[in-house]
Amino acid sequence: MRRILVSVVSTALAVTALLASPAMASTATWTVVAGADGVTNGVFDGRSGNAFYPGRLAAHAGDTIAFNVTSPHTVTFNRPPGTPLPALFGPPNGTTLNTKGQFLNSGFNPAAFQPYTFSVTLGNSLAPGRYEYICALHIGMRGVIDIVPSSVVLPQTDLDAERSRQMAHDLATAARAADKATEWVQNNPLTVLAGAGTRRVTNLRFFPSTITIKAGQSITFLKTNDPTEPHTATFGGEPPNPFGPTTPPFVVPGSGPVSTGAMVTQRQYDFYIASSLGVPSAVTSATIRFTTPGTYHYICTIHDLAGMVGTVIVN
Numbered sequence: 001m002r003r004i005l006v007s008v009v010s011t012a013l014a015v016t017a018l019l020a021s022p023a024m025a026s027t028a029t030w031t032v033v034a035g036a037d038g039v040t041n042g043v044f045d046g047r048s049g050n051a052f053y054p055g056r057l058a059a060h061a062g063d064t065i066a067f068n069v070t071s072p073h074t075v076t077f078n079r080p081p082g083t084p085l086p087a088l089f090g091p092p093n094g095t096t097l098n099t100k101g102q103f104l105n106s107g108f109n110p111a112a113f114q115p116y117t118f119s120v121t122l123g124n125s126l127a128p129g130r131y132e133y134i135c136a137l138h139i140g141m142r143g144v145i146d147i148v149p150s151s152v153v154l155p156q157t158d159l160d161a162e163r164s165r166q167m168a169h170d171l172a173t174a175a176r177a178a179d180k181a182t183e184w185v186q187n188n189p190l191t192v193l194a195g196a197g198t199r200r201v202t203n204l205r206f207f208p209s210t211i212t213i214k215a216g217q218s219i220t221f222l223k224t225n226d227p228t229e230p231h232t233a234t235f236g237g238e239p240p241n242p243f244g245p246t247t248p249p250f251v252v253p254g255s256g257p258v259s260t261g262a263m264v265t266q267r268q269y270d271f272y273i274a275s276s277l278g279v280p281s282a283v284t285s286a287t288i289r290f291t292t293p294g295t296y297h298y299i300c301t302i303h304d305l306a307g308m309v310g311t312v313i314v315n
């Protein structure tokens with residue numbers, strides 16, 4: 001029985017191959033990884049590449065790109081102008097790119113992120129050319145697919161090695177950004193950096209993660225060194241809207257949560273259309289005063305599950 005089945009299947013395959021066009025015969029699946037995670041001793045260490053790996057890829061119409069999304073990112077082709085970020089959340093709106101300008105979006109589950117694979121088939125009718133896509137969560141995070149004619153042999157020989165090389169490069173850049181941040185705060189007392197990175201990488205950490213001050217002093221939280229990420233500094237539990245600030249002035253301890261809300265650059269604010277998240281304006285700095293001795297733990301409400309937490313010790 002088994003032998004007969006195999007024989008029937010192989011005959012069917014042979015017929016299919018005969019009927020298929022040359023482009024169909026060379027259809028391939030290419031893997032692009034969204035995000036690079038720094039790991040130390042088996043644990044995520046805060047370093048993160050906000051990029052696609054590889055950032056640029058040649059493919060044929062008919063090929064499939066398997067986007068392996070390892071950390072919170074979207075894969076979004078042709079985001080319609082004016083679309084607020086929450087409108088891009090939810091399930092994917094399709095799996096095939098049929099035209100160059102088609103809005104195709106992986107979607108995103110902000111409540112419970114799990115690594116996922118979003119497979120995009122490049123429609124057979126797509127013309128050769130440059131196709132861009134972005135992550136809607138990280139400004140500047142974009143990738144390129146060069147669709148080349150089916151007669152052209154694809155240049156990539158070892159995609160895995162190239163991907164690994166780009167990831168290692170970015171994670172090394174992130175490590176240097178962390179070192180720089182650690183050094184900078186040593187010369188800038190009463191200041192905490194919320195995140196540290198470049199236009200490609202981040203450290204989802206506070207620098208320093210523990211700071212000791214005196215009662216009555218204030219700490220300024222700066223989101224000036226991490227252009228791709230939004231961050232909050234939030235004391236006393238998560239407020240109902242994790243992105244919005246609590247009512248100033250920011251004084252800890254308060255009667256409830258005290259939060260800077262999402263600190264974002266103006267570019268980020270415009271990119272997210274952050275008013276849709278309940279963020280009133282673009283701020284990259286917030287000052288919190290501490291009135292009472294004690295140990296105060298705080299979080300970034302956006303990245304706390306990634307370990308972005310800190311402690312203020314007030315003497």
Ligand SMILES: [Cu+2]
Binds near residue numbers: 204
């Ligand atoms: Cu954060």
